[in-house]
Amino acid sequence: MNYEIITPVVTAFNKNEEIDYKANERIIDFLIEGGVNGILVLGSAGEFTGLSYEEKKDFFKFYSEYVDGRIDLYAGTGCMSFDEVVTLSNDVKNLNYKGAVVIGPYYYNLDQEKIFIYYDKLAKSVNGSVYLYNFPARTGYSINHKTIKKLINNNTNIIGLKDSVSEPVHTNLCILETREDNFNVFSGFDDQFLYNIAAGGKGCISALSNIVPEIWSELVKASNEGYFDKSINYQSLIQELMPLYNMDSNFSYLFKLLMVYRGVELNPTAIFPFNQIDKNIINKSKDILDAVLEKFNKIKN
Numbered sequence: 001m002n003y004e005i006i007t008p009v010v011t012a013f014n015k016n017e018e019i020d021y022k023a024n025e026r027i028i029d030f031l032i033e034g035g036v037n038g039i040l041v042l043g044s045a046g047e048f049t050g051l052s053y054e055e056k057k058d059f060f061k062f063y064s065e066y067v068d069g070r071i072d073l074y075a076g077t078g079c080m081s082f083d084e085v086v087t088l089s090n091d092v093k094n095l096n097y098k099g100a101v102v103i104g105p106y107y108y109n110l111d112q113e114k115i116f117i118y119y120d121k122l123a124k125s126v127n128g129s130v131y132l133y134n135f136p137a138r139t140g141y142s143i144n145h146k147t148i149k150k151l152i153n154n155n156t157n158i159i160g161l162k163d164s165v166s167e168p169v170h171t172n173l174c175i176l177e178t179r180e181d182n183f184n185v186f187s188g189f190d191d192q193f194l195y196n197i198a199a200g201g202k203g204c205i206s207a208l209s210n211i212v213p214e215i216w217s218e219l220v221k222a223s224n225e226g227y228f229d230k231s232i233n234y235q236s237l238i239q240e241l242m243p244l245y246n247m248d249s250n251f252s253y254l255f256k257l258l259m260v261y262r263g264v265e266l267n268p269t270a271i272f273p274f275n276q277i278d279k280n281i282i283n284k285s286k287d288i289l290d291a292v293l294e295k296f297n298k299i300k301n
Contacts, residue, residue: 001200001202002224003193003197003202003203003220003223003224004037004038004186004202004203004204004220005036005037005038005193005203005204005205005206005209005216005217005219005220006036006037006038006039006040006072006074006186006203006204006205007031007036007038007039007040007205007206007207007209007210007213007216008040008043008044008045008046008076008205008206008207008210009027009028009031009039009040009041009043009045009046009210010027010045010046010047010207010210010252010255010256010259011024011042011046011047011051011059011252012024012026012027012256012266012267013267013269013270013271014267014269015267015269017050017269017271017272019051019055019058019059020266020267021062023265023266023267024062024063024066024266025066026264026265026266027210027259027264027266028063028066028067030213030259030264031071031209031210031213032067032070032071033213034209034212034213034214034216034217035213035214035216035217035218035221036071036209036213036216036217037071037072037203037217037220038071038072038073038074038098039063039067039071039072039073039074040074040075040076040101040205041059041060041063041073041074041075041076041097042056042059042060042075042076042077043076043101043205043207044076044135044138044164044207044252045207045210045251045252045255046076046252047252047270047271048076048078048079049079049271050271053081053084053087053088056077056088057088057091060075060088060091060092060095060097061091061095064092064095064096064097069096072098073092073095073096073097073098074097074098074099074100074101074131074205075088075089075092075097075099075100075101076100076101076102076103076133077089077092077100077101077102078101078102078103078104078133080105080106080107082105082118082121082122085100085102085122086122086125086126088100089102089122089126089128089130090126090127090128092128093126093127093128093129097128098129099128099129099130099131099159099160100126100128100129100130100131101131101133101162101205102119102122102130102131102132102133103133103135103138103139104118104119104133104139104141104143105118105139106138106139106140107140108140109140109141110139110141111141112143112144112146112147115141115143115144115147116147116150116151119132119151119155119158120151120154120155123151123154123155123157123158124155126157128157129157129158129159129160130155130157130158130159131158131159131160131161131162131184132148132151132158132160132161132162133161133162133164134161134162134163134164134165134170134188135162135164135165135188136164136165137164137166138164142165142170143161145170145173145174145176145177145178146177148161148174148177148178149177149178149181152178152181152183158183159182159183159184160183160184160185160186160202161174161178161183161184161185161186162186162187162188162205163185163186163187163188164187164188164189165188165189166189168187168192168195168196168199171185171187171192171195171196171199171201172195172199175196175199175200175201176199176200179200184201184202185200185201185202186201186202186203186204186205187201187203187204187205187206188204188205188206189204189206190204190206190207190208190209190238190241190242191235191238191239191242192204193206193219193223193235193238194223194231194232194235197223203220207245207251207252207255208238208241208242208244210255210259211241211244211255211258211259211262211289212237212241212289212292212293212296214296215234215237215238215292215296216238218230218234218296218300219231219234219235219238222234230299233299234296234299237292237295237296237299240288240291240292240295241288241289241292243288244258244285244288244289247281247284247285248274248277248281249274250270250274252270252274253268253269253270253274253275253277254277254281254282254285256268256269256270257277257282257285258285258286258289261286261289262289
């Protein structure tokens with residue numbers, strides 16, 4: 001198995017909180033040049049909850065046309081409207097996305113039976129591949145490994161999972177349960193990459209790769225080539241960056257600020273009300289990033 005890092009990409013907006021397509025082109029180029037294996041459009045880091053159906057539809061089309069086959073694309077199509085999820089998921093199939101990554105309905109709690117009913121109907125309504133997105137901290141429930149197995153048995157187009165859980169034991173259970181199936185399990189948190197691949201998973205779909213795609217690509221490369229010591233060193237750098245997630249209530253704004261700091265030309269605006277941040281937090285975050293990049297350059301050279 002080849003391990004991968006998929007970037008749940010941030011979305012660039014102008015000062016009026018409208019999608020800035022030129023800035024998003026620069027983000028795409030930065031990630032491709034940095035060596036990531038794929039891009040998830042409109043995942044959590046992409047602030048999908050603030051966009052209308054038409055904005056999402058146009059944005060998915062833009063990504064497909066600009067990328068033009070240079071890298072694998074995945075689409076975050078989850079929202080509270082089931083019909084919208086189905087329509088967008090079928091749209092991206094026609095735009096050559098590798099699959100739709102679908103978080104379940106949030107706000108209202110679901111038991112395992114309702115989770116199965118939701119994803120089963122979704123998979124049967126979608127022409128392309130579906131990746132389950134388990135994020136209990138945001139939905140209020142977790143998709144059980146037995147439910148995942150049942151869904152796979154009933155739907156051949158459910159082919160993967162993004163598992164964003166604080167305790168990776170759940171990810172391990174999902175990997176063990178689906179080991180005999182053609183099913184890829186990704187961890188949603190950057191610090192779980194080595195745990196994931198050791199358990200038999202595919203890698204990570206995680207947002208620090210927006211800021212340091214080159215560190216992530218070196219980590220994946222070392223792991224694929226069997227250089228354990230290098231993998232440990234690069235993973236340690238990722239661990240040092242993990243506090244960036246907790247610096248502010250919405251990490252997307254801070255991550256965009258740090259991308260600007262690294263030279264990516266974009267307006268770091270986030271969707272209201274997440275577009276203010278204390279300067280001390282920004283400075284502390286830059287210090288963390290600078291220290292990690294300095295260590296990375298020494299390790300790589």
